Amino acid sequence: MLEFMYEGEEVPNIQVYDPEGNPYELTEDVNYLVQVIPAKESDSGVVERRIFVSIQNPINGNWRVVSDKPIISTLMDVTVPPSLKNVTVQQDEDNDH
DSSP states (O other), X not given: OEEEEOOSSSOOOEEEEOTTSOEEOOOBTTTEEEXXXXXXXXXXXXXXXXXXXXXXXXXXXXXXEEEXXXXXXXXXXXXXXXXXXXXXXXOOTTOOO
């Protein structure tokens, strides 16, 4: 997960490139999220503006990000929690609950 902080009303136009130089497609609300936290709700007391980019199964190497405005970047190591793929239920005759 990549996090980019920015200032100003206009969201920066960013492009992400994998280590082979191929553009990584960004789709808003799928792998690309813009978040604005109003000053009254932010911990800092000022408006916080962020862009989050999720990269599924990233290839090893140096990724490149290009932006048309100044940004501050952070690389986040996010562990996906385990999930259930299959659930079965069996009723036990001795269980009244």
